[in-house]
Amino acid sequence: MPFELIKSEILLKGRAFTIRRDVMKTPSGGETKFDIVEHGGSVILIPIDADGNILFVRQYRHAAGIEMLELPAGTRDGNEPFEVCAAREIREETGMESLNLTHIGSFYLAPGYSTEYMGVFLAKDLRHNPLEADEDEFLSVEKIPIAQAIQKAERGEIPDAKSLAALLMVKPYL
Numbered sequence: 001m002p003f004e005l006i007k008s009e010i011l012l013k014g015r016a017f018t019i020r021r022d023v024m025k026t027p028s029g030g031e032t033k034f035d036i037v038e039h040g041g042s043v044i045l046i047p048i049d050a051d052g053n054i055l056f057v058r059q060y061r062h063a064a065g066i067e068m069l070e071l072p073a074g075t076r077d078g079n080e081p082f083e084v085c086a087a088r089e090i091r092e093e094t095g096m097e098s099l100n101l102t103h104i105g106s107f108y109l110a111p112g113y114s115t116e117y118m119g120v121f122l123a124k125d126l127r128h129n130p131l132e133a134d135e136d137e138f139l140s141v142e143k144i145p146i147a148q149a150i151q152k153a154e155r156g157e158i159p160d161a162k163s164l165a166a167l168l169m170v171k172p173y174l
Contacts, residue, residue, distance in 0.1 A: 002027065003024045003025065003026060003027065004024065004025040005022060005023075005024060005025075006023040006024060006025055006031065007022075007023045008020055008021070008022045008023070009021050011035070016039070016075060017037050017038055017039045017040075017114075017116075018037075018038040019035060019036070019037055019038070020035070020036050020038060021033055021034070021035050021036075022034045022036060034113075035113065036113060036114070036115065037110075037113055037114040037115065037116070038114075038115050039075075039109075039114055039115055039116035040075065040076050040078065040079075041075070041076045041082065041116060041117045041118070041119070042073060042074060042075045042076060042085070042109075042116060042117075042118050042119075043073060043074060043076070043082055043085045043086040043089055043118060043119045043120075043121060044071050044072070044073040044118055044119075044120050044121070044162050044163070044165075044166045045071060045072045045073065045086055045089065045090050045093075045098075045120075045121050045122075045123050045166075046071055046104075046120070046121070046122050046123065046166055046167070046170045047071075047072065047090055047094055047096060047098065047123040047124075047126060048122070048123065048124050048126075048146065048174075049096075049126050049143065050126070051143075052145060052146055053143035053144060053145055053146070054071070054143070054144055054145075054146055054149045055072065055094050055096065055126075055141055055142070055143055056069050056070060056071060056072075056141070056142045056143075056144055056149070056163075057069075057070060057071070057072050057093050057094065057139040057140065057141055057142070058070075058139060058140050058142055059137065059138060059139035059140075060138065064159075068159065068160055069142065069152075069157075069158055069160070069163075070158070070160040070162070070163045071160075071162070071163040071166055071167070072089060072090055072093035072094055073089065073093075073118070073162060074088070074089035074092065074093065082103065082106075082119035082121075083101065083103065083119075083121075085119075086101055086103075086119065086121040086123070087101060088131065090121075090123050091129055091130055091131040092130075092131045092132070092137075093137070093139060093141075094126075094141050095128060095129075095130035095141070096123075096126040096127065096128060096129065096130075097126065097127050097128075097129035098121075098123035098124060098125060098126055099124075099125035099126075099127065100123070100124040100125040101121055101122075101123050101124075102121060102122045102123075102124075102173075103119060103120070103121055104120050104121065104122050104169055104170060104173060105119075105120045105169045106118060106119045106120060107120070107165055107169075109161070109162060110161075118162060120165075120166045120169050120170070122170055122173055146174055149167065150167060150171070153167045153168075
């Protein structure tokens with residue numbers, strides 16, 4: 001017998017996500033509650049320049065309390081196609097446009113409590129073509145050679161889960 005939804009209620013409607021509480025009937029017949037973060041989805045990019053560097057961004061992440069090195073990423077605008085979001089986000093976050101944007105896979109960021117589904121894109125053939133960054137984003141771009149970036153990930157020097165997953169997924173394309 002699968003889990004069965006008994007009721008669902010919205011607890012909070014925020015700017016980037018909604019939190020809901022689902023009351024579920026378990027396979028054994030009991031009841032349990034799940035608090036779920038509803039998120040419209042996002043993208044993460046692995047931009048590689050002509051010199052073989054991966055473009056990372058460094059930005060302050062308040063929940064972690066640190067500046068973090070991570071791959072460029074961003075949230076979809078409503079039902080915006082993942083490819084359109086990726087093309088916009090790379091320009092907003094790195095100032096570069098990709099003439100060769102390839103979807104290499106997707107994953108759930110944290111399926112234990114969130115609906116966020118991320119599209120992973122390899123971005124090549126970069127050219128300068130910036131879009132204005134979001135007003136609440138303060139980031140700097142860092143270029144790291146591909147081999148060094150993979151080594152940093154393997155040594156635990158990139159503590160961002162989405163960046164680690166994307167770097168693992170892109171290895172066959174490098």
